[in-house]
Amino acid sequence: MNYHEHFDVIVIGGGHAGTEAAASAARMGMNTLLLTHNIETLGQMSCNPAIGGIGKGHLVKEVDALGGLMANAIDKGGIQFRTLNSSKGPAVRATRAQADRLLYKAAIREKLENQENLKIFQQEVEDLIVENDRVSGVVTKMGVKFSAKTVVLTVGTFLNGLIHIGLKNYSGGRAGDPASIGLAERLKDLPIRMGRLKTGTPARIDARSIDFSKLEVQHGDTPIPTFSFMGKASEHPRQIPCYITHTNEKTHDIIRNNLDRSPMYTGVIDGVGPRYCPSIEDKIMRFADKNSHQIFVEPEGLTTHEVYPNGISTSLPFDVQIDFIRSMNGFENAFVTRPGYAIEYDYFDPRDLKSTLESKFIDGLFFAGQINGTTGYEEAAAQGLLAGMNAALQTQDKEGWCPRRDEAYTGVLVDDLSTLGTKEPYRMFTSRAEYRLLLREDNADTRLTEKGRELGLVDDIRWKAFSDKQESVERECQRLKGQWVNPNSVNAAQINELLKQPMQRESTLEAMIRRPEVNYSDLMKVEGLGPALEDKKAAEQVEIKIKYQGYIDRQLDEIAKLKRYEDTVLPIELNYSDIKGLSTEVVVKLNEIKPESIGQASRISGITPAAISILLIYLKKNG
């Protein structure tokens, strides 16, 4: 059956990538259809009930700055919030929140169901309609054909998903959900390179069987941070603590003694797992000198007794899981509610994607999320938003957009994937970005909201709040630059109390804040100098802008120098074998990756500055 309505954008999959993709295309006014296996699992967290963390929190803030869903949903569903690295510089500070799974999912679903231009249909997609290398629709399991100008594929770990518990394995997309077999087979016909990856999850435990008196408690921060730039702490539900326990020698012995029953160590699993989020058996083998690992005991929600023991992801047999869990402090009588497992799945080589996340070989087909070789809800959400937005732009015959590496972690993520590809599940870290001082969580709105507004992603309410904040920060910075104090001011004694050395000469308030020992809010408490801006986020911007301006200016200079060539376009049809002077290695790599710009080419390993100058000369002659 041909469905009567024609869509601008069809999104396949209702996970973290799919929900952001669908919402962003619809926000931009496109007639959008979200097709997913099961409406009840929209926004479902397949693994740990938490959002954010170092590098990941940055992505969430960027999604939020572009009007996305994730930050708002975790503000409504977060049950323990912390700012990680709070004692370090602003570039590496990151927000993390424990989630109540049900509240998080409900918040995502509420947003989607109330999103104008968006329809949701529950049905597995089994086929893509591709004519003359252009996608024109999809076919569901029931045989319904939906047509569209563009399609965004976000099917996570579901393609040929194979779940392993010990030496037993069975087909599944994640525990409780079917794998996508038909679609996986169909995709093999398309000119897209595919590979196999693996990830895993720990067993869950009934909290009533844990002796919490033996565990260390970890409370959230006060005041409670918020994720969304529009968020208010009053939106948060009740807050509860997490706990910490440890593995020990006995735990490690049990695991070591059973490696012959591990699918990982007996060669049953081929897929490569995430190096940065290893299973407990991996940790014990790789860090053999460590006799203990920290395990965070995280609640799964406010209305369930299940807890998530973060750090013991495993694919060992169920009986071994019970034994090693019960060897830990506080877990002696643990009742396991669900076994841990590993899952292997198909992914696509992201080097076959443009920076808009559109396939280089099939027009109108966009890819986002775990299928591009990433791991994590946040990485998926950022790609989803970008893919949905670019599908919407293409539908309107507009040029696509992707932030540069100096504009956003989302830009770093897409550039890393499309330039270098990945051999293991890719997760974001602050160390992946070369311009960390510019790409902070706190300034994601300054970096992206204006662009989001221009693209049609940011609504009037967010735009007004953003503009008001920018204006008050600017006004306050000007005031601090223009207001002077001196050793004879009436408030000099009060100011001197904040300083290491008493004031010797006249100074602006701006210069005063630049001193390491002075902070904006304390200085503003001095008679006649305040009050500080009431909006805490605006006040934070004032302080960071002033204190770090020197370093920020230096990074901006560096970027300006590089930018001269960064955006020089390399045509996709260019055959690098025709360019004289390039080494065979360089030709092979460039023909394989087909970089879109000189900047992207320069980041491919093995592409030397000499090769870049040959390319520039060639472009000048033939451009």
Ligand code: FAD
């Ligand atoms: P998913 O969230 O998987 O969503 C895919 C969606 O597509 C689902 O709604 C599904 O129903 C739908 N779908 C699939 N096929 C079809 C089809 N043919 N037709 C219609 N709909 C379809 N991340 C971490 O950061 N840390 C971890 O420790 C971690 N461990 C994990 C352990 C396990 C066992 C699993 C399964 C995942 C784990 N992840 C982990 C990864 C994390 O869950 C994903 O990165 C994230 O969910 C990816 O989002 P996504 O939107 O790409 O895909």
